[in-house]
Amino acid sequence: MKRREFVGLTSLAAGALFLPSFPGFGGTPVDPERLLEGVDPALKKRLADAALNAAKSAGATYADVRIGRYLNQSIFTREKQVQNIASGESFGAGVRVLANGTWGFAATNTVTEAGLAKAAQLAVAIAKANSKVQKEKVNLAPQKGYGEVSWKTPIVQNAFEVPIAQKVELMLAANAKALDNGANFVNSALFQINEQKYFASTDGSYIDQDVHRIWPTFGVTAVDRTTGKFRTREALSAPMGMGYEYMTPKAADKIAGPSGTGLIGYKNSYDILEDAALAAQQAKGKLTAKSVTPGKYDIVLDPNHLGLTIHESIGHATELDRVLGYEANYAGTSFATLDWKKQNKPYGSKLVNIIADKTQPGSLGAVGYDDEGVKTKQWDIIKDGMLVDYQKIRDQAAMVGQNESDGCCYAQSWQDVQFQRMANISLKPGTQKMSVDDMIKNVDKGIYIAGRGSFSIDQQRYNFQFGGTVFYAIEKGKIAGMLEDVAYQANTQEFWNSCSAICDESDYRLFGSFFDGKGQPPQVSAVSHGSATTRFNGVNIINTARKIG
Structure with missing residues (x-):
């Protein structure tokens, strides 16, 4: 998505009431295009080795290092308005060590060989200090090293590659479905997470992983204007370890609920428009239930x-x-x-x-x-x-x-x-x-x-x-x-x-x-x-x- 289009969309949120912040989301705000960048595994290995070597030199009997780039994007809408669009990034490393039979941990966002070595030395110093009050030594189960390996969530479409305008359009379309079917109020949200994680240890593992998660959700409210009574119905979606393909509904993934309810269960894809329409009808039904x-x-x-x-x-x-x-x-x-x-x-x-x-x-x-x-x-x-x-x-x-x-x-x-x-x-x-x-x-x-x-x-x-x-x-x-x-x-x-x-x-x-x-x-x-x-x-x-x- 072009920067001009992104600025145009985010300006819609100016002055809007933002939804409460969510744990796990935040970090440094970034341009959405930055979310598609990666870090060279060879560089991460050099950084990890700097930490592991420094930990061993300082007296650690075991050490592991996690170099992580954590990305998130959230979209919030209400009725016909965009409330907030946020893209965030957090990048740094954590070093955990065993010294004198005791755990020590330190983290840094100075992701350089010197920065990680310094964190490792601090982790060892913390472990040695902790050992003075440790009653029993840590008994670590054996674990073989895997060498250099990688794993990735088997996604079809990276949600961060989908233009924000397309995702906003879908959220607003879901809101419209709810309003057309009798809802008085509706809000919707789309959460996306990508964890780019690199793990290395003195056991001999260098593990590069790329983890993706997605969660579309909404809430609809129906109001009886005469009595002031209101009822809500939340989305029946499930957050999934998938890419944006979860947002492309397939008939084979739908499971009919009990006869007489109209409910639909969803397996590996989700029809947010269908669910929003039914949610509005059921919220109205709850008013007289x-x-x-x-x-x-x-x-x-x-x-x-x-x-x-x-x-x-x-x-x-x-x-x-x-x-x-x-x-x-x-x-x-x-x-x-x-x-x-x-x-x-x-x-x-x-x-x-x-x-x-x-x-x-x-x-x-x-x-x-x-x-x-x-x-x-x-x-x-x-x-x-x-x-x-x-x-x-x-x-x-x-x-x-x-x-x-x-x-x-x-x-x-x-x-x-x-x-x-x-x-x-x-x-x-x-x-x-x-x-x-x-x-x-x-x-x-x-x-x-x-x-x-x-x-x-x-x-x-x-x-x-x-x-x-x-x-x-x-x-x-x-x-x-x-x-x-x-x-x-x-x-x-x-x-x-x-x-x-x-x-x-x-x-x-x-x-x-x-x-x-x-x-x-x-x-x-x-x-x-x-x-x-x-x-x-x-x-x-x-x-x-x-x-x-």
Whole structure:
């Protein structure tokens, strides 16, 4: 896109109310054309070697360096206006070392051989100082070096190569679809991220990776002018580890929701115009929807909803640092301790099979190697309802009697130290052929829930409450109209043990969290959760409506 066109578009945002800033976005503002530049891998290798050599000379027994160029672009619109367009870049290096059995870390944005050598020396000095109060030496799982290798998100079209005018046009067209179908207000956004990451270590790895992610989203609001009542419906898109091809809808990627709802599920591409039109219609429908009667119901959960429940009640609960109590201040620890696991209590019914996977195509967490230079893989977390493993990195493996990392270490940028982060955590689909309508026809009294909503969960990932975006009553095997004010309450074991049916592979799709927070200082990461539509029996439903006065 030509600079003149870019300036013309961005001027539309002058004086507009900007949306709140988002974690993971920022850095130095740059011309969009800069986003297509790269850094020579040979240069990055020379820089990395300068850091590694300096660390060893200063007394480090192990060192790794991450040279990162982190790019982001965000587009915000509202109704017929562009609110904000921002392109950012962050470039620098982080050096992590082991000296005297203790970690040390330092980072620099002076990306020269001298700058990285100085950072390495500082990291060693920090490690030696830390070692004076370190009670136990770090036990690092062995890791072979891979030499010079590379990995890239298998994209079809780089989103940063698409002209901004084209992306703005699509966002405004989605807004128009919503307004034409009865919405009173609508805003939309498009987030794009590219992580150009170079990792090198004294193990002998030089790993060059190019990671891409994208997330289109919107919110529509319908208002009853007579009563002042309003209802909203968020997008049913999922952030994905893909390029701009995700924005080109394909019929083969669409999955019909339950008969009588008009809902569409999306796999590897997304039709934002179709979803925006339906969102407006459903927001209007919510204005007159019946308020739910509290009680016990069988609930049928769409993958775009269930992914969040998986994330909170299984994903975070099986992070080993939470299990061991090392991660506590940010959202708590976990009930699923090592002692709990030894008791062989079922985490869920025998239908519940949960896998961790850092290799899944299209997922947000898919990379070839993690931020410790460990080749990524898939492994079991829950098998036939029983907890069989956790998520762990190199300095955690020995704590549970294992000798290798799971490859789930990550840092949000070059200036942050890497630590254990959630892998893609997914529920395997059912093995018997079953559509959503097949599942619903066996439900006598139930509720179908799609889309994300508000939630709460306790500090041990056990007791929780989840809402959603749209709700439909199920009566005697059929959809019987929209509901409102719905939330379900349970504890993690009770909920997953009530799992009674899972649709087959044809209904499987991804949910994603683009900005998952953890740690202090806090960091964000992106992670996906796959599932097919799933049924849970006898779940407690509450009415969330509040009366004032």
